[in-house]
Amino acid sequence: xxxxxxxxxxxxxxxxxxxxxxxxxxxxxxxxxxxxxxxxxxxxxxxxxxxxxxxxxxxxxxxxxxxxxxxxxxxxxxxxxxxxxxxxxxxxxxxxxxxxxxxxxxxxxxxxxxxxxxxxxxxxxxxxxxxxxxxxxxxxxxxxxxxxxxxxxxxxxxxxxxxxxxxxxxxxxxxxxxxxxxxxxxxxxxxxxxxxxxxxxxxxxxxxxxxxxxxxxxxxxxxxxxxxxxxxxxxxxxxxxxxxxxxxxxxxxxxxxxxxxxxxxxxxxxxxxxxxxxxxxxxxxxxxxxxxxxxxxxxxxxxxxxxxxxxxxxxxxxxxxxxxxxxxxxxxxxxxxxxxxxxxxxxxxxxxxxxxxxxxxxxxxxxxxxxxxxxxxxxxxxxxxxxxxxxxxxxxxxxxxxxxxxxxxxxxxx
Numbered sequence: 333x334x335x336x337x338x339x340x341x342x343x344x345x346x347x348x349x350x351x352x353x354x355x356x357x358x359x360x361x362x363x364x365x366x367x368x369x370x371x372x373x374x375x376x377x378x379x380x381x382x383x384x385x386x387x388x389x390x391x392x393x394x395x396x397x398x399x400x401x402x403x404x405x406x407x408x409x410x411x412x413x414x415x416x417x418x419x420x421x422x423x424x425x426x427x428x429x430x431x432x433x434x435x436x437x438x439x440x441x442x443x444x445x446x447x448x449x450x451x452x453x454x455x456x457x458x459x460x461x462x463x464x465x466x467x468x469x470x471x472x473x474x475x476x477x478x479x480x481x482x483x484x485x486x487x488x489x490x491x492x493x494x495x496x497x498x499x500x501x502x503x504x505x506x507x508x509x510x511x512x513x514x515x516x517x518x519x520x521x522x523x524x525x526x527x528x529x530x531x532x533x534x535x536x537x538x539x540x541x542x543x544x545x546x547x548x549x550x551x552x553x554x555x556x557x558x559x560x561x562x563x564x565x566x567x568x569x570x571x572x573x574x575x576x577x578x579x580x581x582x583x584x585x586x587x588x589x590x591x592x593x594x595x596x597x598x599x600x601x602x603x604x605x606x607x608x609x610x611x612x613x614x615x616x617x618x619x620x621x622x623x624x625x626x627x628x629x630x631x632x633x634x635x636x637x638x639x640x641x642x643x644x645x646x647x648x649x650x651x652x653x654x655x656x657x658x659x660x661x662x663x664x665x666x667x668x669x670x671x672x673x674x675x676x677x678x679x680x681x682x683x684x685x686x687x688x689x690x691x692x693x694x695x696x697x698x699x700x701x702x703x704x705x706x707x708x709x710x711x712x713x714x715x716x717x718x719x720x721x722x723x724x725x726x727x728x729x730x731x732x733x734x735x736x737x738x739x740x741x742x743x744x745x746x
Contacts, residue, residue, distance in 0.1 A: 364398040365642045370413060371427035374403035382662045390649050397642045417441040417636060424637040427474045430697055433630045434704040437470045442632040444468040448644045454651055455671045458693040459628050471630035476667040477596040478691035479533055479624040481617045487512055487591035493615035497562060500618040504571040507591035514571035515592045516581035519722055526578050528711045529625055531718060532698040533594050535559030537619025547702030549739060552732040560718055560728045567722050586610050596627055597665030597688040604682055614684035626695035667692055709743045
């Protein structure tokens with residue numbers, strides 16, 4: 333993978349910090365070498381406290397190093413951390429969103445780890461390859477969340493999930509009544525990020541990609557257009573709660589008012605916890621190919637750190653099988669950096685976990701390859717054109733031709 337130059341810089345450089353966090357080297361007087369680890373996950377209800385205990389397990393295993401978790405809200409983490417990094421400070425360890433990881437690597441805010449983390453030493457999960465940029469690894473996966481079809485068998489004819497797209501349309505239509513919708517996804521600019529995620533699943537599932545391996549845009553390629561046409565077929569079916577946001581239709585699912593949705597493993601895990609009596613099941617998304625979107629959160633080391641060796645020690649500890657197993661158990665339906673098999677007890681309690689785990693080799697980041705850090709700008713243009721198809725009756729091929737032109741001229745200035 334390669335990165336283009338960033339016209340606006342690394343997403344949030346220069347933005348004022350929301351609040352101060354510990355800076356590298358601030359704990360000279362302490363007996364232990366102290367590192368700060370910033371992650372939005374620490375702020376989550378339930379998982380956050382468990383992750384803090386997991387970090388404490390590392391601390392108890394060390395005589396000279398202590399890692400302090402910093403719970404930063406997801407909405408402000410990137411701006412806060414990039415601002416502090418730009419000033420020569422910031423947390424030693426950061427769990428990034430993937431797009432921010434690319435921006436941090438481009439801005440040289442995080443350290444390459446190839447000399448410290450050898451791929452040959454681990455049985456790495458397939459999405460690891462997306463963390464190698466211009467031949468260098470700048471991080472390791474902390475959390476990998478795949479997308480699959482989740483469904484309520486009680487609301488589907490015969491209780492079975494659709495295996496093809498035609499079956500998918502039929503199943504969604506048949507499950508729809510005055511009280512129940514067959515399927516739900518996002519199709520409004522009010523939820524543009526979620527709209528993009530859902531659109532990527534359709535486009536990837538039909539074999540499309542937004543660019544090729546050489547970094548050429550393929551927004552108007554036949555497979556992308558097929559995915560957009562499929563998106564519209566579902567939109568026109570009358571089987572979806574149009575305009576509903578994700579929070580609304582996810583609630584509908586656990587209230588047994590929605591038969592199917594394509595969502596990430598984290599959502600399935602929440603359903604399992606919030607509604608233990610819900611007959612939740614999962615299956616591969618019913619598209620021509622297995623490719624689907626991917627939520628990938630890397631762990632990286634701040635290039636400003638005064639504690640590189642200690643930070644690498646933590647990363648290596650995290651990569652040990654027992655600690656990976658504990659981390660995966662805490663994260664729920666997500667995967668971690670290395671391949672960790674579920675226990676028979678886990679699979680007996682939540683058999684849908686295996687469906688999500690088996691998806692990892694087929695998952696693709698919801699970014700534009702070669703233009704990763706420019707994805708938000710490209711995404712805006714594409715979604716505007718897809719809305720013309722869904723709501724304005726625009727012909728899909730012409731709309732994607734227009735998106736290709738606009739991205740080239742307006743975003744990439746070609």
